[in-house]
Amino acid sequence: MPAGMECGAIDVPVDWSRPRGKQVRLELARLRASEPAARVGSVLGVPGGPGSDGIEDLKLAAPHLTELRRRFDLVAYRPRSNVWGKTAAPSCWEPGVALRDPRDRRDYEAVAAAMAKAFAACRADDTTGLFAHLDGLSIARDMEAVRRALGEERLSLMANSYGGVVAAAYIRLFPQRIRAMYLDGVVNQTEGWPMVNLVTRVGSEQALERFGRWCAATPACALHGEDAADVWRRLTRAADREPIPVTSQQFGEGELTGWHLRNFGFVPDPGPDHARWLTLAEWTDRARQGDGSGFADFALGNTRAWATPAILAMSCGDGRGYTGWAQLRQYRRDIREAAPSFPGAAFDQVGCIGWTEPVANPPRPLEVRGLPPMLGAGALEGDFSWTERFIRMVPGSVTVGYDGPGHVLYLSGRKCPIAHATTYLTELRLPAPGTVCPAE
The missing domain is CATH 3.40.50.1820 (Alpha/Beta hydrolase fold, catalytic domain)
Incomplete structure (x- = not known):
């Protein structure tokens, strides 16, 4: 102190x-x-x-x-x-859903219903009144x-x-x-949160290109000699078609889709001495061979965290969720144009789509x-x-x-x-x- x-x-x-x-x-x-x-x-x-x-x-x-x-x-x-x-009830830390990119309106409504049920359970158990x-x-x-x-x-x-x-x-x-x-x-x-996430993903798109240029100039990069940015894109597209099975010591078995990798796998900040990008290249190389273990803990952990009422209650009241399926569809169109390497719904907005309370502080x-x-x-x-x-x-x-x-x-x-x-x-x-x- x-x-x-x-x-x-x-x-x-x-x-x-x-x-x-x-x-x-x-x-x-x-x-x-x-x-x-x-x-x-x-x-x-x-x-x-x-x-x-x-x-x-x-x-x-x-x-x-x-x-x-x-x-x-x-x-x-x-x-x-x-x-x-520090005080939320244990039920508030239970994920409401396996967080994912809703594939259609029916899937969107299923995610919203599951999260609404989890929010309701959390509020019922909340003794602080803060929910x-x-x-x-x-x-x-x-x-x-x-x-x-x-x-x-x-x-x-x-x-x-x-x-x-x-x-x-x-x-x-x-x-x-x-x-x-x-x-x-x-x-x-x-x-509005769609614009916040569009700005974020444009930055990720630019960082992916920097990652590719750095790898091309760095023999220590596991993807040196290839177009590292394109390797990443091909990996995520392939994982969208056929998810990579993984096992995490902390979170058990799961699957990594391209959406999970794009949201919880790519690291825009290279870190000191590009240590994070060295790791990213190594994990990407292994993942394209079917071993997604490098990404497992962080991806599965965040998939749980961003579907827990305890975490989401801190921002859903600020209007963080999509207002409906139409807004999510529009975001998908916008993101494909603005940041084509990072398509799909923004993970931080998906969990809030079942928010059960009035939005106190809308954008x-x-x-x-x-x-x-x-x-x-x-x-x-x-x-x-x-x-x-x-x-x-x-x-x-x-x-x-x-x-x-x-x-x-x-x-x-x-x-x-x-x-x-x-x-x-x-x-x-x-x-x-x-x-x-x-x-x-």
Whole structure:
């Protein structure tokens, strides 16, 4: 734990429409400004996930934020989604279905019915009351309660990844309470989840081409001497026709279709020294020979996780599911054109199609009049497009690019984006449009 970290907690309503009803306790942490005489205010971290722990984020990032901390208290919280993840009933962790790409309307309706049954069982066993109140608007109201507890007139915010959904919700509810907002690798839910996934898959398509070029230039790549990107495409098409049987020590027997490999097998980020791509090439080579064991644990594990009510309840209330078979069919047409190597339904939307509760925070346009200009950051070989689509909604805002792969740069300790974030949050001064940080 960073030296000087203060811990506390606040109680907030499980259902904000019933402020005197059941409460949930949220843990808080604070690192006070190291130069109190020059203190500007508080910076509140908005964690991603959904369900990530903001206090753990602060512990990870604190060594890289010493300059920011000179002028600000750094504040973090464990959101209600994180509390839910630790307290959900055992039945909520039972998958509702063998997650798959619905082949037709009847199969779509079968998946929806199975998930609806699982959601209903989870809600019946939920003693926390949180099941139906994990949406971004509820969490944004929790953040406002944190602001009031801190005694701050306005907050500066640092949001990452799925925290973009919560940041947008806070903008909707409390725009007058925002002093500044730094957004790092955030999704733009306001455009709708099909667009979020189209942007993601376009990035995967570009990464697949980079994987192919890297393998062609790297003798250590198991697919060196071949068109590695084409090998991957042929593998997934073949697995769609004839799934690869696999056995996982943790999850038992299963099958890997091309859809499972595309969603849970390809790795866009090469990792340090391209270690992940070395592994990807080796596993791909083995899989085309009928041995899919390299992919088994991760693919089967995610197939279960993204069909469990405990996981899905953290985002279904934000409208993550397809609205119907027609929307899924349209997405399939769009993805074949935008990212032809990654066709099929988006896995994170399939599980939510049986959501039994009203969608509390549906995707919709964001009112941005009167907001301060914001700063975004994203990896050009990763999450830049996500962030840029959010940032460009707010007039005068700027997104800094990072010339390499990655996701959430300030948690990775990337010095150049952190320096820009520090200048912006401290002085409210943005870098020039088009600024790019070199890879570190």
